Amino acid sequence: MAVREVRPGVYSVGAIDWDRTIFDELIPLPEGTSYNSYLIKGSESTALIDTVDPEKTHILMDNLDEIGVERIDYIIANHAEQDHSGSIPAILERYPEAVVVTNAKCKAFLMDLLHIPEEKFNVIGDGDELSLGDRTLRFILTPWVHWPETMSTYLVEEKILFTCDFFGSHIATSDLYAKGNYEVYSGAKRYYAEIMMPFRAAVRNDIKKVEVLDIEIIAPSHGPMYKDPQFIIDAYKDWTSDEVANEVVIAYVSMHGSTKRAAERLAGALIERGITVKVFNLPTADLGELAMALVDAATVVIATPTVLSSAHPMAIYAAHLVNALRPKLKFVGIITSYSWGGMAVQQLQGCLGSIKPEVLEPVMIKGNPRDEDMKRIEEFANEIFKKHEQIGIIDKKSGGE
Ligand code: FEO
Numbered sequence: 001m002a003v004r005e006v007r008p009g010v011y012s013v014g015a016i017d018w019d020r021t022i023f024d025e026l027i028p029l030p031e032g033t034s035y036n037s038y039l040i041k042g043s044e045s046t047a048l049i050d051t052v053d054p055e056k057t058h059i060l061m062d063n064l065d066e067i068g069v070e071r072i073d074y075i076i077a078n079h080a081e082q083d084h085s086g087s088i089p090a091i092l093e094r095y096p097e098a099v100v101v102t103n104a105k106c107k108a109f110l111m112d113l114l115h116i117p118e119e120k121f122n123v124i125g126d127g128d129e130l131s132l133g134d135r136t137l138r139f140i141l142t143p144w145v146h147w148p149e150t151m152s153t154y155l156v157e158e159k160i161l162f163t164c165d166f167f168g169s170h171i172a173t174s175d176l177y178a179k180g181n182y183e184v185y186s187g188a189k190r191y192y193a194e195i196m197m198p199f200r201a202a203v204r205n206d207i208k209k210v211e212v213l214d215i216e217i218i219a220p221s222h223g224p225m226y227k228d229p230q231f232i233i234d235a236y237k238d239w240t241s242d243e244v245a246n247e248v249v250i251a252y253v254s255m256h257g258s259t260k261r262a263a264e265r266l267a268g269a270l271i272e273r274g275i276t277v278k279v280f281n282l283p284t285a286d287l288g289e290l291a292m293a294l295v296d297a298a299t300v301v302i303a304t305p306t307v308l309s310s311a312h313p314m315a316i317y318a319a320h321l322v323n324a325l326r327p328k329l330k331f332v333g334i335i336t337s338y339s340w341g342g343m344a345v346q347q348l349q350g351c352l353g354s355i356k357p358e359v360l361e362p363v364m365i366k367g368n369p370r371d372e373d374m375k376r377i378e379e380f381a382n383e384i385f386k387k388h389e390q391i392g393i394i395d396k397k398s399g400g401e
Contacts, residue, residue, distance in 0.1 A: 003063045004176050006217070006225070007158050009041040009135075013048075013063040014221070015056035018172045023083075027194050028286050031187060032172030035083055036221040038162060039064070040155060042132020045073035047101075049153055049162045050221045051087035060087055061094070071095065074122070074130065076137065077102040078164035079150045080109035084221050089114055101130060103141055105149035129156075140213075142166055142206040144199035152210060159216040165195065166206065167232045169223030178224040178232075186292070187223060188232060192239055193291035198326045204240045207233060244298040244328055246393040247276040248384060251290065252303035253283060253314040258337040258368045263303045265374055266335070269381035274395065275388065282314040287321065294327035298393055299384055300357075301333035306342035315344070319351035326355050331387050333380065334362040337369075360384070 004012045014037035020029050035052035037060055046069065052060045064072075072095040077085055080102075088110070092098055100110065101122045110116050124130065126141040136156040143150060145166035153162040169187030178184040196203050211233055218226040218233075226232050248270050254260035260281075267277045278293040294300070300322055304315030311319075322329075332352060336344040345362045352359075363380050365373045388394050 002174070003066050006038070006160070006176070006219070010155070010158060010160065011039045011063075011067055012176060012225075013037050013039045013060060013067070014050075015052045015059035016172045016174070017053065017056060020172075023170065026287070027170075028288050029170045030286065030288070031170060033170040033222055034172055036219065036223075036225075038219060039067070039069060040132060040135060040137075042135040044131070044133030046071060047074040047076055047130075047132055047137060048072050048091065048098075049076045050078055050084040050164060051075070051091055053083045054086035054090075057087040057090045061090070072098045073132075074099060074101045076153050076162075077106055077110060078153055078162060078221070079146060080106045080113060081147060081165075082113065084164060085110055085114060088116060092116070092120060103139070103149060103151055106151065109147070109149055140209055142209060144196070144202035145206055146195045154213055159214050160219055161210060161213060161215045161217070161229070162219045162221070163210070164221040165191070166220065167218050167226065167236065168220035171223040173224055175224050177227050184224055185235060188235065189239065189295060190288045190292045191222065192236065193295050193325065194288055197239075197291070197295060198324065200240045200326070200328065203236065207236050207240065239295050242328060244330055244391070244393060245276065245296040246274070246388055246395055247278065247293075247297040248299045248301060249278050249280065249290070249293045249297045250301045250303065251280045251282055251285070251315070251318045252335075253281070253305070253312045254303075254337075255305050255307070255312070258365065259303050259305045259335065261369050262335050262337065262363070262365055262373070262377055263301075265369070265377045266301060266303075266381060269378050270384065273381055273385045275385065282318055290318070290321070291325055294322065294325055294329065297327065297329055298388055298391065299331040299333060300327075300329050301335060302348055303335035304337070304344055304348070306336060306338035306344050309342040311336070311344035311347045315348065316351060319348045323352050323354050329355070329357055330391060331360055331384065332357045333360045333384065335365065335377075335380075336362065337365045337367070339367060358387075360387070
């Protein structure tokens with residue numbers, strides 16, 4: 001339980017989840033997370049912005065008790081996902097006068113996911129305002145900063161923008177504000193990569209919509225708030241831009257070491273050519289780290305042995321992940337190790353249908369790599385270097401010449 005006053009009459013009343021280790025049964029949370037909820041007292045009405053995961057409803061309730069909240073008029077639902085909306089039914093039960101304020105899409109989702117009755121909603125549109133008396137909430141639809149119904153809420157008089165997942169980070173911290181931007185940068189980038197990267201063009205539009213506001217604080221519903229909004233806005237502009245970096249992600253799986261030797265040789269050869277390399281051994285890799293590495297990389301190389309005539313399932317998983325996250329990468333390389341044949345290359349190419357990168361000539365290695373195979377890996381590194389040179393991303397200062 002921890003209530004903090006952000007501004008007079010504006011409170012942080014959410015919950016820190018120090019123990020959570022996975023989200024959506026998919027995304028590792030190495031730093032836990034938080035479900036931020038904010039209470040705003042106006043001269044006439046009180047609003048609660050987002051709630052918390054149902055597991056933490058009791059903390060939200062205790063926090064509301066601590067500041068003596070007897071009435072809530074509006075529950076603002078910026079996003080229907082249950083980590084923010086899941087406590088709405090409990091809040092409605094305790095504060096029966098409250099209505100849920102959200103957009104039409106979010107209302108439909110909340111009715112499906114939480115069975116909230118239709119009469120409990122007040123539907124708003126893009127740019128609409130809601131008066132709390134001496135304070136005003138303005139709603140800005142920011143679709144696809146996770147789901148299609150996501151929106152942000154701007155507290156006009158205090159210049160606070162409540163953004164839910166947008167600009168958030170899965171970080172459990174007692175810090176109310178991001179302290180030293182470096183600490184939050186990678187958490188925020190990781191979160192962007194995991195849930196927003198597939199919708200990069202939409203996110204770019206959302207940034208344009210919110211950056212015209214006069215913002216003093218960005219208050220997301222995961223992780224710390226930002227007193228320096230431009231820092232996180234600029235980071236998002238960078239991640240969502242079309243610029244790629246002189247970086248190669250190598251994602252590999254190896255059963256008896258042949259593929260590992262090829263992947264390691266490629267990594268060494270690329271490093272010698274001044275290219276930044278991020279290597280992931282798929283069976284033990286953190287998917288969030290892999291997603292984060294995909295935000296900037298110009299090239300991804302997937303290296304796999306052949307199992308029952310197929311690419312290894314972990315390699316197929318990685319290819320599906322790349323396809324689903326739709327990073328802005330330009331080139332894909334494939335290395336396969338085989339003994340008597342197989343369809344690994346065609347399979348992996350088939351998994352990448354939605355991103356359509358340029359697929360480089362694959363390197364197929366029969367058995368344990370021999371000297372001539374290692375030479376082909378060196379040539380493959382040369383090819384990647386040339387491709388990076390062609391698109392103008394070789395940084396000569398970092399050793400690319
Ligand atoms: Fe934090 Fe998309 O929910």
